[in-house]
Amino acid sequence: MISCYNEHLRKDIILNEGEEYCPKCNGGGLHVDIKTTKWLTYSRCKKCLGKGKLDWIEQAMGVNPSTIDVSIRQEFLNEAANYLANKIDKEIMNTIKVV
Ligand SMILES: [Zn+2]
DSSP: OOEEEETTTTEEEEOOTTEEEOTTTTTSOEEEEOOSSSOOEEEEOTTTTTOOEEEHHHHHHOOOHHHHHHHHHHHHHHHHHHHHHHHHHHHHHHHHHOO
């Protein structure tokens, strides 16, 4: 299975059937802003909006910002909810274990 680290999402992304890595950011999800200063700044890739991959519809029509933002936000919310649930479960288990 081919995967690529996406720096915008901070996780590996895996191509599903019919998807390709974004030709602008090569899957990294970031766009390097060229400045005249010595500092490089990064922003979300304008082609894939940080997803790092595109399906054939997105390659032709572009990524719909409303769908990408909702799915990314939902993924982060799920991750946060799982983290908190695990943490709370452990705290409860620890208080039960103490005799
Ligand atoms: Zn991109």
